[in-house]
Amino acid sequence: MDDFRLSFEFFPTKTEEGTRKLYNTRNQLAELNPDFFSVTYGAGGSTRSNTIDIVTEINNKGINAAPHLSCVGESKENIKELLQHYADSDIKRIVALRGDLPSGMAASAGELNYANELVELIRNEHGDKFELEVAAYPEMHPQARNFEDDLINFKRKVDAGANSAITQYFFNPDSYFYYVDRCQEMGIDIPIIPGIMPITNYTKLARFSDACGAEIPRWIRKQLEAYGDDTESIMKFGEEVITQMCEDLVENDVPGLHFYTLNQAEPCLNVWNNLSLW
Numbered sequence: 368m369d370d371f372r373l374s375f376e377f378f379p380t381k382t383e384e385g386t387r388k389l390y391n392t393r394n395q396l397a398e399l400n401p402d403f404f405s406v407t408y409g410a411g412g413s414t415r416s417n418t419i420d421i422v423t424e425i426n427n428k429g430i431n432a433a434p435h436l437s438c439v440g441e442s443k444e445n446i447k448e449l450l451q452h453y454a455d456s457d458i459k460r461i462v463a464l465r466g467d468l469p470s471g472m473a474a475s476a477g478e479l480n481y482a483n484e485l486v487e488l489i490r491n492e493h494g495d496k497f498e499l500e501v502a503a504y505p506e507m508h509p510q511a512r513n514f515e516d517d518l519i520n521f522k523r524k525v526d527a528g529a530n531s532a533i534t535q536y537f538f539n540p541d542s543y544f545y546y547v548d549r550c551q552e553m554g555i556d557i558p559i560i561p562g563i564m565p566i567t568n569y570t571k572l573a574r575f576s577d578a579c580g581a582e583i584p585r586w587i588r589k590q591l592e593a594y595g596d597d598t599e600s601i602m603k604f605g606e607e608v609i610t611q612m613c614e615d616l617v618e619n620d621v622p623g624l625h626f627y628t629l630n631q632a633e634p635c636l637n638v639w640n641n642l643s644l645w
């Protein structure tokens with residue numbers, strides 16, 4: 368298991384208290400010796416300075432930090448400036464994305480339309496300076512014309528120079544296994560790391576899953592609905608479901624796990640500590 372990759376994702380908060388909580392979460396998860404922490408980026412640059420500050424703080428404390436960088440709504444000049452800043456700050460890995468502009472924000476300033484163009488720009492500007500992660504969608508990106516098209520578009524990012532990929536979260540491991548098989552058939556051989564979303568709250572999860580195209584299987588949805596406001600039961604059931612899924616993934620030799628922490632340590636720590644496979 369030496370080359371198994373473990374990583375955790377945070378989002379930049381707007382308040383001092385939120386940032387303190389984030390660093391506390393980081394300290395707890397650092398005990399697991401992850402390969403890196405990643406920090407999301409608000410498309411169109413809405414979290415630009417917060418993302419930079421948090422990534423810098425984490426990197427300075429000795430664990431690799433990987434900023435997410437989305438290209439939608441951004442000028443090439445802006446992106447190049449940010450890349451130079453990361454290069455000067457000893458950042459080694461970037462999660463390169465297209466992003467989704469918040470409704471109401473005009474995309475007119477944007478010069479890059481898709482993530483493969485961003486990967487290409489980063490490689491042109493900085494060669495192999497950065498390890499590049501891209502997004503993968505075992506259940507298909509919601510705007511893709513169809514599954515096959517989405518696979519071809521995923522391959523564009525790999526051909527442009529992505530080193531590895533992190534998937535959108537899913538609750539059905541078969542969708543991940545099928546996706547990886549199809550990628551292999553197309554000659555895609557980069558590691559595709561499952562993105563894991565702990566289940567802690569039904570309403571938010573349902574809303575978010577609808578938007579990003581992740582399917583909550585009926586048996587999970589019905590059970591969560593039945594718990595209503597009973598947070599304790601939701602957490603307990605969620606932990607069981609996610610632990611079982613991670614065990615299934617690890618038993619099938621996935622190259623790593625990437626947790627969407629939502630800035631909370633405990634749900635991830637519980638799942639990790641439950642895994643009986645190490």
Ligand code: FAD
Nearest residue numbers: 407408410435464465466481482502508510511520533535
């Ligand atoms: P792309 O790979 O560009 O794909 C977008 C759509 O366009 C797909 O439907 C694809 O099939 C199609 N497509 C791709 N290339 C082409 C092409 N050349 N020609 C025609 N069609 C094409 N969002 C944020 O705003 N900030 C974040 O920090 C963030 N982090 C994320 C981290 C992970 C691990 C994941 C999985 C998602 C993240 N997102 C983030 C969400 C992501 O930005 C959205 O899902 C977005 O809609 C797509 O981004 P992408 O990089 O996958 O886009």
